[in-house]
Amino acid sequence: MSEKVVAFKENIVEVVGKQIDLLQKKDELTLPPNYSPKNALMSAWLILQETVDRNRSPVLLSCTKTSIVNSLLDMVIQGLNPAKKQCYFIAYGKRLTCMRSYFGSMAIVKNLVGAKDVYGEILYEGDDFSYEIKNGNKIILRHVQKFKDIDSERIAGAYCTIVFEDGKESTEVMSIQQIKKAWKKSNMDPGKEGSVHKEFAEEMCRRTVINRACKRFINSSSDSAMLVGAVNRADEIAAEAEVDEEVKEKANKEVIDIKPGKEESKEKDKPKEKDTPKKKPPTLQKTKEQIAREKRETERRGMFEGQAVFKERKLTNRRPDF
Amino acid sequence: MIEIKSLASGSSGNCYWISDGNTALLLEAGIKFKEIQKGLNFRVSQIAGCLISHSHADHSKAARELVKAGIDIYTSQGTAEILKLQDHRINIIKSKKQFNIGTWKVMPFDTIHDDPEPLGFLLISGEEKILYACDTCYLRYRFVGLTHILVECNYSKEILFQNRENGSLSLERKKRTIRNHFSLEDVKEFLKANDLGKVREIHLLHLSDSNSDAGIFKREIQSLTGKEIYVAKK
Numbered sequence: 425m426s427e428k429v430v431a432f433k434e435n436i437v438e439v440v441g442k443q444i445d446l447l448q449k450k451d452e453l454t455l456p457p458n459y460s461p462k463n464a465l466m467s468a469w470l471i472l473q474e475t476v477d478r479n480r481s482p483v484l485l486s487c488t489k490t491s492i493v494n495s496l497l498d499m500v501i502q503g504l505n506p507a508k509k510q511c512y513f514i515a516y517g518k519r520l521t522c523m524r525s526y527f528g529s530m531a532i533v534k535n536l537v538g539a540k541d542v543y544g545e546i547l548y549e550g551d552d553f554s555y556e557i558k559n560g561n562k563i564i565l566r567h568v569q570k571f572k573d574i575d576s577e578r579i580a581g582a583y584c585t586i587v588f589e590d591g592k593e594s595t596e597v598m599s600i601q602q603i604k605k606a607w608k609k610s611n612m613d614p615g616k617e618g619s620v621h622k623e624f625a626e627e628m629c630r631r632t633v634i635n636r637a638c639k640r641f642i643n644s645s646s647d648s649a650m651l652v653g654a655v656n657r658a659d660e661i662a663a664e665a666e667v668d669e670e671v672k673e674k675a676n677k678e679v680i681d682i683k684p685g686k687e688e689s690k691e692k693d694k695p696k697e698k699d700t701p702k703k704k705p706p707t708l709q710k711t712k713e714q715i716a717r718e719k720r721e722t723e724r725r726g727m728f729e730g731q732a733v734f735k736e737r738k739l740t741n742r743r744p745d746f
Numbered sequence: 747m748i749e750i751k752s753l754a755s756g757s758s759g760n761c762y763w764i765s766d767g768n769t770a771l772l773l774e775a776g777i778k779f780k781e782i783q784k785g786l787n788f789r790v791s792q793i794a795g796c797l798i799s800h801s802h803a804d805h806s807k808a809a810r811e812l813v814k815a816g817i818d819i820y821t822s823q824g825t826a827e828i829l830k831l832q833d834h835r836i837n838i839i840k841s842k843k844q845f846n847i848g849t850w851k852v853m854p855f856d857t858i859h860d861d862p863e864p865l866g867f868l869l870i871s872g873e874e875k876i877l878y879a880c881d882t883c884y885l886r887y888r889f890v891g892l893t894h895i896l897v898e899c900n901y902s903k904e905i906l907f908q909n910r911e912n913g914s915l916s917l918e919r920k921k922r923t924i925r926n927h928f929s930l931e932d933v934k935e936f937l938k939a940n941d942l943g944k945v946r947e948i949h950l951l952h953l954s955d956s957n958s959d960a961g962i963f964k965r966e967i968q969s970l971t972g973k974e975i976y977v978a979k980k
Contacts, residue, residue, distance in 0.1 A: 663921045675884040676939035682853045
């Protein structure tokens with residue numbers, strides 16, 4: 425790295441460090457007792473030196489200084505450390521963003537919101553699983569799994585339980601359908617063969633359910649406005665940036681046009697309109713059989729639903745014929 | 747001579763009528779059947795077919811009644827399944843598989859929206875080539891020799907961000923909008939990426955109630971393209 429980048433580093437780390445000090449002095453920011461912003465910033469800096477954007481140019485050179493400062497601030501406010509894979513940095517165009525991993529969400533719930541433990545489990549078809557709902561809270565009564573049922577092709581769902589110091593629990597349960605619906609929002613194309621979602625189905629299910637449980641919990645129970653703000657802001661920026669990136673990557677690429685029909689090229693320069701009826705694809709052109717079947721169907725409907733057909737006819741007849 | 751008429755546009759309902767003089771089509775059926783009748787001076791029977799882009803009610807509300815009135819519906823399998831449309835009047839169409847309705851040749855193409863199988867349409871009649879794309883985050887495709895463009899121009903990022911900052915737009919709404927609708931900024935990029943040499947008219951559709959400004963949109967697209975711009979009536 426050039427001298428320029430080294431000078432840049434001191435500047436940026438200093439700026440972020442000062443901001444953090446200021447926020448802590450004003451009592452607006454509470455960090456986990458075992459969290460050292462300095463260490464996290466150092467780790468982040470090491471990682472950022474190796475991070476490149478889509479065009480393989482270093483993010484420290486291609487991203488704006490403001491976005492680098494903001495992403496580092498967001499990291500510290502959430503009490504995350506990139507060396508522990510709790511967050512990672514992605515450049516969307518010129519904007520660097522700090523994305524929280526599900527390890528990060530778990531860390532927030534444990535360190536900042538005061539949960540004792542967070543765990544996610546996969547449900548397979550054939551599992552003996554039951555829970556009850558008490559005061560709007562789901563409580564797992566029983567989950568027995570047989571080793572032979574473990575099969576990533578037969579995942580039935582997943583759940584995440586957050587356990588508190590006082591023994592209370594909060595659980596989020598998702599069926600595989602709900603999980604897949606959540607995945608649809610991803611632009612990683614989860615349905616594609618060989619996608620991460622297919623290759624590591626369990627891990628991705630666990631990630632989805634843990635993320636959901638933690639996020640709901642952070643939003644509903646943290647009293648630190650700054651933390652909730654940072655969590656949501658990071659999500660919002662990520663969502664925006666993800667769309668921007670997808671548009672840049674995929675929009676306005678492939679040329680699509682109506683093909684002139686084969687008949688047209690064979691029959692030389694006949695006007696297009698005359699060709700039109702011939703080129704109806706078979707699916708839309710009604711064959712004699714189809715017409716006969718439709719007629720039969722209409723007659724049958726007439727027998728069973730006389731009134732409906734009568735109404736329909738009346739409507740049709742009333743229509744002025746221009 | 748192509749005629750285009752907007753019966754309704756926006757999140758409360760979309761319905762556009764186009765005709766090449768021979769065959770008249772409806773694009774979308776997202777308003778009450780009665781309103782379609784009114785909009786067409788009660789000449790619904792003159793419609794040769796109705797193309798429906800996706801299943802959301804503001805695009806499909808009157809589908810059943812159109813079928814009852816004897817109008818052919820053209821839509822994707824995914825949309826037909828959600829709307830539970832089953833009738834010989836329902837014609838299932840697929841992205842990139844072209845078909846004919848009367849004097850029109852139609853090429854459906856996939857769009858980006860939170861629905862199973864959303865479509866846009868490229869329509870040709872004689873020398874006229876019309877693009878219809880509504881409710882899409884962006885378009886994957888480019889088109890050659892368009893004469894008329896009917897495209898969603900839902901929101902401007904500037905207004906959206908302002909509304910988000912002043913608190914009138916929730917995070918969820920914002921996320922949904924940016925993921926599923928065409929922004930003024932991206933429409934501009936789309937127009938820049940296409941050869942507009944033959945384009946005569948550009949119609950801006952489906953303007954958002956709170957995140958758009960018809961005056962600004964019209965002016966900006968006009969100054970970019972130098973074409974005749976229409977903002978579809980709500």
